[in-house]
Amino acid sequence: MAYAALSSLAQTTHQILNHDQYLISHDEKQQVTLLRGKVIFLREAFHKFPKQASSLEARIRGSANQAEDIIEHFMYDQIWNHYYSTTNNPHHLHNDLEKAMEEINSISREAEDFTTEDSAALGDDDSPTVRISSSMQQLSGGITVGLDEDLLKIVDSLNGGSSNRQIIPIVGMGGIGKTTLAQKVYHHPKITETFEIRAWVTVSQDYKAQNIYSDLLACFEEVGIERFEQSNECLEVKVHKILKGRKYLIVLDDMWSQNAWDDVNIYFPDDGNGSRIVITTRLVDVASYSSSHLHQMRFMDQHQSWDLLKKKVFPSKDCPSHLEEIGVEIARRSGGLPLAIVLVAGMLSAVSETEFSWKQVAEKVGSAGELEKIISLSYTNLPHHLRSCFLYVAAFPEDYEIRASKLIKLWSSEGFVEPRAGRSLEEWAIEYLEDLVKRSLVLVKERKSDGKIKKCSVHDLVREICRRRAEEENIQHRVSIAHPDLFLLARTYCSTLRSVICFQLISASSLDALRVFKLLRVLDVVDDCNEHPLPAQVFDLFHLRYLAFACPNEIPAAISRLRNLRTLIICPRIRLRRYIEDVVYLPLEIWTMPLLTHLVSYYSLLPDPGVTSPLNRLLELSVGRRFVCTKEITEMIPNVRKLGITYFGGKFRENYQLYNLVFLHHLEKLKLVMEDGYVIPRNVRPVFPESLRKLTLNGWRFPWKYMETIGSLPNLQVLKLRNGACRGRTWETKEDQFPSLEFLEINKCNLKNWVTQGSHFPRLKCLVLFDCSRLSKIPSDIGHIPTLELIDVYSVHKSLVKCVKRIQEEQRECGNDALQVHCTRYRDWKNLMGRVTVTAPATIALIAFIQDLIVERAEN
The missing domain is CATH 1.10.10.10 (Winged helix-like DNA-binding domain superfamily/Winged helix DNA-binding domain)
Structure with missing residues (x-):
């Protein structure tokens, strides 16, 4: 948390020094500038000397937090005076900062000492030397539950496959059983019979390459292979000579860095005799660096957890029947982590076999203990x-x-x-x-x-x-997540609390307590389903950067006081009744918030901006209710990357001007939703910018011929066509379309004939077909797309399922085993859907279906 405190303070000092709204004297500016320099120096010390800087962590955290509190209180008073035309200024920045600066100066002097001393001493390796003992004597058989499938898979990999040297990384979090699995593999009869020489070394976090080689040589001695005694040869050369020409298995347990692999890899020869190396690591980066074929460990399910617990507690008898129920609960609470289950089993083995004793243990499970x-x-x-x-x-x-x-x-x-x-x-x-x-x-x-x-x-x-x-680390005075009592927080942390995130219902009176958190940066009261408007004083929390709340129909203009706001998420009180006519009116002042980066309000009516400066920092905008994409609007949001527009509550108007989307030159993700199922006029044809990477169309019923425009987008990677996004029976694609498309979803459309070739989707990886009620087959040429990895089908038609499976069979006959096919017939998931209450979306989908039939017949 010390590093985060320094980063936050660096941002705050930059803010007060570079914004004219804060009136500070020349001396105060010099003081803050000096403070900022110390903060940046200490932050760099954490980068370059993390272990040494950790000794100062508590002091840095405390002094940085204190200094930031002082500066932000001063900034709050400055903004308050501006908006309310007062001269009240109880905080004197220079005097209040002086004491905090004394401690920061002291810390900086200590940091200067160790950075000066250690920069020369560290040389090429700043890791402390730790003697790594051979793990051969530490291996234990133990009890293996839930690893049989993993064990056989790795044993087969070690015994089969290419004759070239191969690396098999086993990756997963600490305590999940990586080492246990590797031990079982190491001692498996098929492995001991196959490999002429085996060695096991624990690399660990603070490794030394020389210790790895020394431990390997010790392992070789234990199995009767003597060291080469030439004194002029280094250890790694000796290791290489012993392994040369032999079929070997090396286990490198608990590897933490790519450098460790680089240090030893070159000395493990590849003689084309089927030698293998197994690596266990917590880090996916380390695993994928050494090999592209990873073995990812999984958590145990409830049955496996209980099975392991029973075998550890009762190795030579059955579990007494009166302990089974509570035992199953204990196993469940262990979270599927093998090490946790083993530790809990040790606790149970030490108590009497009574339900009372086991319940006492159950109460402690989850408190982690030795983990x-x-x-x-x-x-x-x-x-x-x-x-x-x-x-x-x-x-x-x-x-x-x-x-x-x-x-x-x-x-x-x-x-x-x-x-x-x-x-x-x-x-x-x-x-x-x-x-x-x-x-x-x-x-x-x-x-x-x-x-x-x-x-x-x-x-x-x-x-x-x-x-x-x-x-x-005492971060509660900075962040409160899921705390139910705002009044208690107000009494305890009112002057320092930075974040409040609620996940449960709070009363309107409790909301009044929010006004005292003057330094609040994050306020999120969406997930509590609150239907109470925020107190007006909340809009005086000038340091707010993130605000998410449920609201009445109109947002007050006072929201513009939140000059530091980056993220604004507005959810109407009736959001669970989404098809009821309701509008959240955003004030004109929303266009005067220069730092706004994310504006998400799906049911909002965005006002005409008039004459004002553009929101250059706005990256995400999601709105609804008659959004008119005028040229002026696009100029107000020139850098937006993610845009979501929802239309409903009336027939689509031709003057929504979606053709102006082409002027959003940085737009990467676009979602256009038409909720009410109206037929779009034929002359409504959006034009998309070439920067687009992801496009979702929902309910628009554009003619399939419009796909030519979408197919020409050079950077489009993801295309989702949902709920009748396109209308018509036939979609015929052409060459040189969709050059970058990797994911295609066609969801609930009336497509009957899909005329296409594999070359039309040269980079497609995943194809999803969901409830395409008229589509009975797809071209077999789709299977020849070289990049295709998955076809996922949910369909009424048995013939479509057969067609897709036949494509997979054809590809397997051609030697392509990479293509996976997942098929679910409608009759299989219909039962699940039948248990869901029919809602407005289902009614709208039915209306849209009927309208499409009318349109098709009219066109024919």
Whole structure:
């Protein structure tokens, strides 16, 4: 958190020094400039000397937070005076900052000492030397549950395949069983019979290459192969000589860096005799660096968890029947993590076999215990810029699936992401999230069609340990997530709290407490389904950067006071009754918020901007209700990258001017939704900018011939045609179309004949056909698309399913085993759909279907 505190303070000092709205004296400006220089120096020290800087972490965090509180209180008073024409200024920046500066100066002097001393001493390797002992004596048989399939798969990989040397990385989070699996493989009879020489070395985090070679030589000695005693040969050469010409298996356990692999790889010869190397690692980057074929470890399911627990607690007898129910619950609470189950089994083995004793253990399960050592190692190995991001994810409620788009906005608003040239804060935040996923600390729950993370979460045990770490680092006075009592927060942290995110219902009176959080940056009260308007005083929280709330029909003009606001998410009170005629009226002042980056309000009526400056920083805009895409509007949002427009509540008008979309030269993602099923006039034909990478059309019923325009887009990678996006029976594609398209979804359309060739979609990877009720077949030539990986079909027609499976069979006969086909007949998922209450969308879809029939007959 110290690094995050420094980054946030750097942004705050930049803000006060570079905005004319803050009136500071010459002396105060010099003082803040000096402070900013110290902050940047300390942040660089964390980059270059992370281990040494960690000794100052608590002091840095405290002093940086104190200095930022002082500056932001001063800024708050300045803005208050501006809007309310007062002269009240109780905070004197120079005097208040002086004490905080004393501590920061002291810390800087200490940092200067170790940066000067260590820069020369570190040389080429700043990792401390740690003796790595051979793991041969540490291997234990143990009990393997849920690994049989993994075991056989890896054993087959080691024994079969190419005669060239191959690397098999086993990747997964700490405690999931990577080493256990590798041990079982290492001692498997088929492996011991196949490989002439085997060796096991634990690499660990603070590795030394020389220690790896020494441990390998020790392993060779243990199996009767003597060292070469020539004193003039280095250890790595000795290892290479012993392995040369022999069929070997090397296990490199617990590898943490790509450098470690580079250090040893060149000394493992490839003699074409089927030699193999197994790597275990927590990091996907390390695994994929050494090989493109990864073995990803999975969590145990509930049955496997209970099976393992029983075998560990009762190795020589059955579990007593009176303990089964509570035992199953204990296994479930262990979260499918093998190490957690083993530790819990140890606790159960030490207590009496009574239901009371087991219930006492059950209450403790989930508190992590010894697992904290493992997960703490993963945490301390994180770069400093990722630590706050990770603790923030772990602060969300248990089992909560976090939308990645929301998370990266929150990180950016909190000041966790450093502004760097060339990329937006959100782009850096996406990279941060992927990094946490690669380290097996954050779990991906769902990915988008373009491969980016859509939803994520953390394992319950990881979350619990991180919650403890967050308490130790005392971040509660800065961030409150899911806290039910705003009044308690107001009494405790009113002068320092930066974030409030609610996940449960709060009363209107409790909302009144929000007004006291003067330094609040993030306020999110959407997920609590609150139907109460925000108190007017909330719009005096001048430091707000992220605001998400449910609201009445009109947003007050006072929202323009939030001059620092980057993200505004507005959800109407009736959002669950989405087809009721209701409009959220945005004020004209929305166009006067220069820092606004994300404006998401699907049911809003966007006012005519009139004469004002463009929102140059706006990257995302999602609106509805009669959005008219005039040339003036496009000039107001020149840099928008993501645009969502929803039309409903009346017949589509010809003067919505969608042809002006072509002037949005930076637009990458576009979603056009027509909710009410009206037939679009034939002369309505949007023209899209060439920058477009993802396009979703929903309910528009454009003629299929319009696909020629879309097919000419050079950068389009994802195309989703949903709910009658196009009308007509035949879609005939042409050469030189869709040059970059990788994902195509055709969802609920009346297409009957698809005339196409594989060359028309040269880069297609995934084809999804959902409820295309008239489509009975697709051209077999689609199977010849060289990049195609998946065809996913949900269909009424048995003939379509047969056609797609036949394409797969043809490809297998041609030696193409990469193409996967997933088919679900309508009768299979109809039962699931039948349990869902019929809603307005279903009615609208039926109306649209009938209208399409009328249109087709009229055209014919």
